[in-house]
Amino acid sequence: MNEMQLSGSIKELFGVSIFRRNLxxxxxxxxxxxxxxxxxxxxxxxxxxxxxLMSSATAVAEIIASIICxxxxxxxxxxxxxxxxxxxxxxxxxxxxxLTACYKGTxxxxxxxxYLVQYTGFVATFNFVYVLINExxxxxxxxxxxxxxxxxxxAVAISSPLVARVDPPYPMLILATYSAICSVLPLLxxxxx
Numbered sequence: 001m002n003e004m005q006l007s008g009s010i011k012e013l014f015g016v017s018i019f020r021r022n023l024x025x026x027x028x029x030x031x032x033x034x035x036x037x038x039x040x041x042x043x044x045x046x047x048x049x050x051x052x053l054m055s056s057a058t059a060v061a062e063i064i065a066s067i068i069c070x071x072x073x074x075x076x077x078x079x080x081x082x083x084x085x086x087x088x089x090x091x092x093x094x095x096x097x098x099l100t101a102c103y104k105g106t107x108x109x110x111x112x113x114x115y116l117v118q119y120t121g122f123v124a125t126f127n128f129v130y131v132l133i134n135e136x137x138x139x140x141x142x143x144x145x146x147x148x149x150x151x152x153x154x155a156v157a158i159s160s161p162l163v164a165r166v167d168p169p170y171p172m173l174i175l176a177t178y179s180a181i182c183s184v185l186p187l188l189x190x191x192x193x
Contacts, residue, residue, distance in 0.1 A: 006140045007140075008140040008141055008143065008144050009144065010144050010148065012141070013137075013141050013144050013145065018190055018192065019136075019137060019141060019192075021188075021190070022136040022137065022145075022189055022190060022192075023137075023145055023148060023149075025185050025186075025188055025189055026129070026132075026133055026136065026145065026149055026189070027148060027149050027152045027153070028181070028182070028185055029082065029086075029125075029129060029182050029185055029186060030129055030133075030149035030150070030152070030153040031149075031152055031153045031155075031156040031157075032086070032125075032178050032179065032181075032182045033122065033125055033126035033129050033153065034126075034153035034154060034156060034157040035153075035156050035157050035159070035160055035163075035178065036089065036122040036125075036126075036175055036178070036179070037122055037123065037126055037157070038157050038160035038161075039160040039161075039163055039164050039171060039174075039175065040058060040115070040118070040119055040122065040164075040175075041055070041058065042160055042161045042163075042164030042165070043164040043171050043172075044058070044115070045164075046164060046165060046168075047168065049108050049111065050108050053108055053109075053112050054108075054111070054112055054115055056112075057112040057113070057115045057116040057119070058115055058116070058119040060116060061115070061116045061117075061118075061119035061120040061122075061123060062119070062123050064116075064120045065119075065120045065121075065122075065123035065124040065127060066123075066127065068120070068124050069124060069127040069128060069131075072128075073128075073131055078128055078131050078132040078135055079132060079186040079187055079189050079191070080186070080187070081124075081128050082125055082128045082129060082132055082182075082186040083182075083183050083184065083185075083186040083187050084183075085120075085121045085122075085124040085125040085128065086121065086125050086179050086180075086182040086183040086186070087121075087179070087180075087183040088117065088120070088121035088124075089118055089121030089122050089125065089175070089179040090121075090176055090179035090180045090183055092114055092115075092117040092118035092121055093118050093172050093175045093176040093179060094176050095114050095117070095118075096111065096114040096115065096118060096172055097169050097172045097173065097176065099111060099114055100168065100169065100172075101169070118175075121179070122179075125182070132186070132189070133145055133146060133149065135191045135192075136189055136190070136191060136192060137192065138192065
């Protein structure tokens with residue numbers, strides 16, 4: 001394929017089966033990242049307790065995720081890294097559901113730690129997705145792939161305030177399911193660079 005003859009359009013991108021597959025899978029993972037990034041803060045506003053503590057936990061999680069990304073980028077297979085942090089999110093979300101159902105104590109520290117781990121997984125996944133997309137498409141298609149992922153991801157993220165307002169534990173169950181799916185999908189991606 002001669003890149004000088006290509007326009008980088010979505011039609012061309014979908015014309016190549018490996019790029020089409022990568023784009024569809026990336027749109028699903030990217031949508032998970034944007035959805036989870038927004039649903040958790042909305043959800044925290046609906047649960048009883050110290051909102052400041054929970055918000056602080058998610059803020060610290062963003063810092064931790066950024067440091068992890070700085071240290072791990074280009075050291076590991078990015079597909080496996082995205083899958084791993086999606087899995088971390090899934091396990092932490094299941095832990096939060098279990099903790100909420102079983103823990104009868106008054107301290108909110110265990111919940112805050114659960115949200116810290118969960119949100120670290122979400123943000124790290126989102127950060128690594130930005131790195132991963134560069135490995136899946138030739139340069140001519142990068143802007144198109146980013147645009148497609150962003151448009152669909154933002155469309156999915158629009159539902160996050162609605163999902164966050166659903167009765168517990170459904171918002172967390174949706175996050176656990178979505179993160180479990182996204183723990184597998186990155187492993188199906190094919191690098192082209």
